[in-house]
Amino acid sequence: MAFTNWKELKKMDAHIHILPDAVHEANPNAEDVWRYADLKQYRSMMDELHIEKAIIMPLNDSWLMSMEFTVHAVHQNLRAMKNQYPDKFYAFADVDTRNTPAQSVDAIIQAIDSYGLDGIKIHPNNTGIALDDAYNNPIFTLAQQRHIPIAIHSYPNEEHDVSATERIVKVAERYPDLKLIVSHMGGFQWARLRSIGCYVDMSAILPDYVRTFGIAKTNEILRAFGVDRLLFATDYPDNRVLQPDGIYNAYFDMLNQMDFTAEEAERIAYGNTKDLLG
Numbered sequence: 001m002a003f004t005n006w007k008e009l010k011k012m013d014a015h016i017h018i019l020p021d022a023v024h025e026a027n028p029n030a031e032d033v034w035r036y037a038d039l040k041q042y043r044s045m046m047d048e049l050h051i052e053k054a055i056i057m058p059l060n061d062s063w064l065m066s067m068e069f070t071v072h073a074v075h076q077n078l079r080a081m082k083n084q085y086p087d088k089f090y091a092f093a094d095v096d097t098r099n100t101p102a103q104s105v106d107a108i109i110q111a112i113d114s115y116g117l118d119g120i121k122i123h124p125n126n127t128g129i130a131l132d133d134a135y136n137n138p139i140f141t142l143a144q145q146r147h148i149p150i151a152i153h154s155y156p157n158e159e160h161d162v163s164a165t166e167r168i169v170k171v172a173e174r175y176p177d178l179k180l181i182v183s184h185m186g187g188f189q190w191a192r193l194r195s196i197g198c199y200v201d202m203s204a205i206l207p208d209y210v211r212t213f214g215i216a217k218t219n220e221i222l223r224a225f226g227v228d229r230l231l232f233a234t235d236y237p238d239n240r241v242l243q244p245d246g247i248y249n250a251y252f253d254m255l256n257q258m259d260f261t262a263e264e265a266e267r268i269a270y271g272n273t274k275d276l277l278g
């Protein structure tokens with residue numbers, strides 16, 4: 001019972017990865033999916049897929065996002081990507097935990113105020129620092145004070161993983177006014193997130209839910225969060241099972257089988273992310 005054609009719908013992908021050209025040039029023989037994380041190539045797909053805008057997420061790993069392995073170089077690269085195609089991309093600021101918490105806060109302030117970046121990304125599994133570790137407190141304080149959207153990677157492999165949803169709940173209780181996006185919906189620990197007022201992005205996890213639970217139950221999981229908290233997102237070009245060039249069609253096919261009305265689909269595909277970016 002498809003109410004909406006998700007391919008035709010105007011969309012914002014709230015979670016993609018693009019590597020700077022300098023990183024591609026330094027690794028010309030890379031054969032992995034990251035070859036697809038290319039700005040020009042991505043821009044050339046957007047119109048046909050009706051992706052009006054996308055948020056480029058950093059990885060909390062400066063070696064992947066720059067050839068000069070500093071958080072400042074990563075932020076400069078993200079700014080350059082945004083500027084190359086004006087009004088097409090947003091980008092979230094990175095955190096390099098080799099720096100002190102105060103240095104990380106300063107780098108974020110510079111990224112937002114001087115470079116025009118749009119949010120903050122925390123990836124506990126790439127840094128090895130648990131989400132609720134004291135290291136992150138000044139970052140959460142800043143994000144809450146300034147109403148800066150903050151996206152947290154959460155696709156936990158075990159109960160008490162560094163990105164486990166129990167830690168997200170703790171953070172949300174300590175910082176109740178955070179503009180919080182939980183990327184990958186907390187994986188299979190999603191149920192714990194229903195009690196907090198976070199947004200969830202369906203990147204990477206949607207195909208896993210559908211393989212595990214089927215369409216109807218996945219539709220119920222999405223509905224349990226409420227239409228206003230769901231963000232369309234893919235994690236392109238990264239996926240545990242799908243090839244990069246199959247990701248979007250697989251997402252459209254799954255979402256076409258769900259019961260979202262045209263108006264609800266518009267919120268999920270575009271409106272919620274647009275509103276939260278302000």
Ligand SMILES: [Zn+2]
Nearest residue numbers: 015017057235
């Ligand atoms: Zn990602």
